[in-house]
Amino acid sequence: MEKRLGKATRDAYGEVIVEMGRENPQIVVLDADLSKSTKTAKFGETFPERFFNVGIMEANLVGVASGLAACGKIPYISSFATFLISKGYDQLRMGVSYSELGVKVVASHGGISIGEDGASQMSIEDVALTASLPGMTVIIPADEFSARALIRQTAEIPGAVYVRTGRPKTPIIYDASSKFEIGKANRLRSGKDLTIVANGLLVFEALAAAEELEKKGIQAGVIDMHTIKPLDEAMLLEEARKTGRIVVAEEHQIWGGLGSAVARFLSENCPCRMEFVAIQDTYAESGLPDEVMEKYGLTAPAVVKAAERLLKKS
Secondary structure (H helix, E strand, O other): OOOOEOOOHHHHHHHHHHHHHHHOOOEEEEEOOOHHHHOOHHHHHHOHHHEEEOOOOHHHHHHHHHHHHHOOOEEEEEOEHHHHHHHOHHHHHHHHHOOOOOOEEEEEOEEOOOOOOOHHHOEOOHHHHHHOOOOOEEEOOOOHHHHHHHHHHHOOOOOOEEEEOOOOOOEOOOOOOOOOEOOEOEEEEOOOOEEEEEOOOHHHHHHHHHHHHHHOOOOEEEEEOOEEEOOOHHHHHHHHHHHOEEEEEEEEEOOOOHHHHHHHHHHHHOOOEEEEEEEOOOOOOOOOHHHHHHHOOOOHHHHHHHHHHHHHHO
16 A cells, blocks of 8 residues: 655644634643644744643643633643653543543654654553543544544533644545544445454554455455544444454554453454454664564554454454
8 A cells, every 4th residue: 555644643733723723712722841842832823822831840731721621711732642641640630530621632742653762752551541531532543634623623522632643744544525523433444354443553554454455355444443432332333243353453552542442342242353453561662663663563564464363263
């Protein structure tokens, strides 16, 4: 499958939040001294009176946002995913989730695809942590088009939202006319033998894997499950009943991510055979993004192998 690189999802966020700011004066943006990297700097230049840099204090970032949300504002807060979720978790738990406030967390540098920065800045636990917070919607867009559309919709959700954006340029999956709905997955390919459920950068890898499997006479469907919470349960049920075999692929620790959510739901409603492509209970090394993704098994060949293992089990 041809890989056409578009913008990074963090760049898409930086562009769309400025558009949203022009449309809605209640939107405010906060950052923890990383606005050039999270791409909120343009919002600060355009709306300086609605932009707040709290410094390198992620816990305080969440606390200030909670106060603004309680006053009727729509706060968007950004930092590196691992910094914001790890250092601000108590405040996210008590100040946002428990208090039922509509803070929108759009964190950049998600996953291990940031490459050279190393394990200290790679978020591999963020989905597990945010999805465990009651009332929190959790989203990982696959490309710039899905990021723009889904982030735009977050302003309409009354509760808290977590969106993971990434550092590298992403392969183009969609276009400006593509339709998205938070909580509703996008079916990108139909198949009768198995279904690959993926999100983020793994959506492209899933599509590439499906093309390779087709050469071997295997028809694989591909689902972009961009919203981890709430899951699109209807589509999962439909696919599980149709193929009876599910491969879940994600750029996250295997414990507590998309795979865990899908397995929990299907085990209760439509048990079927499954395989999982994810980070295998380890932190990643520093390296070039493509090299890191390959070493930790987050590529199309790894998805193909998982699909073949699944078919052998059957």
